[in-house]
Amino acid sequence: MTSRLAVEGLGHRHAGSGTWALRDLTLAVEPGQVLAVVGPSGSGKTTLLRLVCGLLRPTEGRVLLDGVDAAAVPPERRPVAMVFQGYALFPHLTVRDNIAFGLAVRRVPRAQRRARVDEVAATLRVDGLLDRLPVELSGGERQRVALARALVRDPRVFCLDEPLSSLDPVLRVEARRALSALLRADGRSAVYVTHDQAEATTVGDQVAVLREGQLEQVATPRELYARPATSFVARFVGTPPMSLLPAAALDVPARADVLVGVRAEDVHVGAGKPYVVREVEEHGHEQLLALDVGGIDLVARVPLVMNVRVGETVLAQVNPVRIRLYDGATGRLLP
Amino acid sequence: MTGYRAGLRWLLLPWLLGTLLLVVGPALITAGFAFTRYDALSPPQLAGFAVFRDLWSDVEFRRALVSTLVIVALAVPLRVGGGLLLALLLHRRRRLDAATRAAAYAPSVVPDVAIALVWLWVVNPVYGPIGLITSAFGAGIGAVLLDPAGARLTVVAISVLSLGEGFLVLLAARRELPQPLYDLARTEGAGVLTEFRLVTLPLLAPVLGLLTARDLVVSLQVVMVPTLLLTNGGPLGATKTLPLLAYERGFRELELGDGAAIALLLTLLTGLVVAVQFRLLRRWNRAVAT
Numbered sequence: 335m336t337s338r339l340a341v342e343g344l345g346h347r348h349a350g351s352g353t354w355a356l357r358d359l360t361l362a363v364e365p366g367q368v369l370a371v372v373g374p375s376g377s378g379k380t381t382l383l384r385l386v387c388g389l390l391r392p393t394e395g396r397v398l399l400d401g402v403d404a405a406a407v408p409p410e411r412r413p414v415a416m417v418f419q420g421y422a423l424f425p426h427l428t429v430r431d432n433i434a435f436g437l438a439v440r441r442v443p444r445a446q447r448r449a450r451v452d453e454v455a456a457t458l459r460v461d462g463l464l465d466r467l468p469v470e471l472s473g474g475e476r477q478r479v480a481l482a483r484a485l486v487r488d489p490r491v492f493c494l495d496e497p498l499s500s501l502d503p504v505l506r507v508e509a510r511r512a513l514s515a516l517l518r519a520d521g522r523s524a525v526y527v528t529h530d531q532a533e534a535t536t537v538g539d540q541v542a543v544l545r546e547g548q549l550e551q552v553a554t555p556r557e558l559y560a561r562p563a564t565s566f567v568a569r570f571v572g573t574p575p576m577s578l579l580p581a582a583a584l585d586v587p588a589r590a591d592v593l594v595g596v597r598a599e600d601v602h603v604g605a606g607k608p609y610v611v612r613e614v615e616e617h618g619h620e621q622l623l624a625l626d627v628g629g630i631d632l633v634a635r636v637p638l639v640m641n642v643r644v645g646e647t648v649l650a651q652v653n654p655v656r657i658r659l660y661d662g663a664t665g666r667l668l669p
Numbered sequence: 670m671t672g673y674r675a676g677l678r679w680l681l682l683p684w685l686l687g688t689l690l691l692v693v694g695p696a697l698i699t700a701g702f703a704f705t706r707y708d709a710l711s712p713p714q715l716a717g718f719a720v721f722r723d724l725w726s727d728v729e730f731r732r733a734l735v736s737t738l739v740i741v742a743l744a745v746p747l748r749v750g751g752g753l754l755l756a757l758l759l760h761r762r763r764r765l766d767a768a769t770r771a772a773a774y775a776p777s778v779v780p781d782v783a784i785a786l787v788w789l790w791v792v793n794p795v796y797g798p799i800g801l802i803t804s805a806f807g808a809g810i811g812a813v814l815l816d817p818a819g820a821r822l823t824v825v826a827i828s829v830l831s832l833g834e835g836f837l838v839l840l841a842a843r844r845e846l847p848q849p850l851y852d853l854a855r856t857e858g859a860g861v862l863t864e865f866r867l868v869t870l871p872l873l874a875p876v877l878g879l880l881t882a883r884d885l886v887v888s889l890q891v892v893m894v895p896t897l898l899l900t901n902g903g904p905l906g907a908t909k910t911l912p913l914l915a916y917e918r919g920f921r922e923l924e925l926g927d928g929a930a931i932a933l934l935l936t937l938l939t940g941l942v943v944a945v946q947f948r949l950l951r952r953w954n955r956a957v958a959t
């Protein structure tokens with residue numbers, strides 16, 4: 335089966351500065367799948383989207399859509415629809431005209447435009463808003479209008495750039511669920527860019543972690559959490575992220591420069607060696623303790639009933655089966 | 670708080686006084702003179718609407734009205750359109766940015782008088798550059814400023830050169846337009862013209878409307894200096910605009926009543942033209958919503 339979207343050795347270099355925004359990226363998205371792309375700002379996420387939808391030309395490598403090289407396909411003929419960060423709605427156009435914008439550019443006859451907009455607006459529950467202007471909409475409504483405009487193209491691939499970043503946190507959870515279903519409907523696929531790793535792991539079937547234009551890891555959310563491929567991913571993914579400590583500090587038999595990655599739930603408090611509690615953070619049903627291990631924090635997840643104060647000494651040990659070892663120099667996961 | 674407010678009122682006072690004495694007062698007095706016959710020597714005689722009736726049947730006034738409208742109708746679209754074109758060409762950051770923008774703005778800081786004198790040379794058929802170049806090819810130009818159409822075009826050309834302010838405003842406005850809207854248009858396959866029609870123009874429309882209104886007001890009043898120096902209203906009154914006629918009547922021929930009446934009509938005309946323009950703009954705005 336050919337992938338819905340594949341990029342092979344994809345790279346893009348800024349013409350002006352000569353720096354690489356993205357380098358040697360190889361990924362694939364299958365039909366009905368959402369690929370979440372996550373990374374700090376400047377990691378090349380948006381560049382990837384722009385390459386996929388055709389706003390940028392690759393400096394090297396290829397973009398394949400349903401197995402076809404997209405190099406010769408202009409943006410308007412790609413089966414790709416982009417949802418821009420901040421939604422990019424036209425302030426002077428009504429919701430109807432905003433949704434129909436692409437159809438107007440393509441000179442689709444008016445009657446046909448109307449019918450198509452009505453259909454899409456019903457799907458996204460914006461049919462009651464068609465005569466309003468963007469200023470009269472809430473954040474969630476704007477987001478749905480932007481999605482409707484993308485859906486009008488009947489794309490095979492959605493490209494979404496931080497689609498939830500301008501919503502308040504409560505709305506975000508709700509919108510994320512709705513989005514999750516819509517993106518996979520009818521065998522569509524999506525590339526979902528976000529800087530929020532929690533959002534990426536909830537929305538994506540696969541999650542790609544980018545850093546300075548390079549792919550650190552692409553994996554299922556579960557795999558990403560359990561076996562971060564690099565110390566960067568270990569520090570980036572998970573709430574809280576992995577604690578990384580020198581092997582010697584935890585008495586792990588390994589080379590001196592090896593870093594040991596430990597998830598908070600793999601630290602057992604109550605037995606083992608004594609550590610000073612440097613910080614306590616309550617999270618509703620649990621609390622996180624930052625234990626001082628030779629000046630570095632080892633975070634442990636413990637039940638709320640455990641009564642611990644900052645400055646106290648607790649006994650703790652790390653589950654040796656669940657630790658990950660990282661090369662101190664390259665940051666790579668050691669087998 | 671009240672003391673502060675009272676203080677503000679006192680601060681406003683000089684400005685208010687100045688406006689009353691120098692703008693509102695003279696304007697009202699002029700409006701009053703418009704209904705009189707007055708030669709500044711003997712006391713004004715009330716004449717009512719007879720002044721306006723006489724003006725209407727006055728050939729020179731009618732010609733001035735037409736000249737004004739023709740020149741404004743050519744100059745305003747060219748100046749606003751030219752400013753827009755330059756703004757769209759130069760809004761991207763490139764090398765030599767500062768130089769190109771300075772070049773576009775420069776003519777606006779040169780005094781009208783200097784520009785008028787330069788143009789006297791430019792269009793001179795004997796030793797001006799256009800004359801020299803065209804006669805080298807055996808064609809030559811006639812005495813441009815002695816030809817009604819040529820004189821009008823020269824006046825228009827001079828006023829178009831001072832598009833710098835509109836250009837600056839439009840440059841800033843274009844810079845403010847969000848890039849994602851253009852990206853979106855590109856993903857739908859919009860070319861340069863479609864992009865202009867569906868993105869740039871509607872989003873700049875409010876600014877363009879305001880600039881056009883301002884330009885109309887200025888053009889209806891200010892084309893006086895170049896015409897006075899360049900053609901003195903000629904040939905055959907082709908460039909004798911209403912402000913120039915008001916000046917001539919009032920201060921050269923000492924028919925202050927006539928001059929005041931022309932000025933009053935010019936004010937009404939300006940208001941009318943701006944109102945019509947806003948009406949058109951609103952209708953167009955509604956129509957452009959795809």
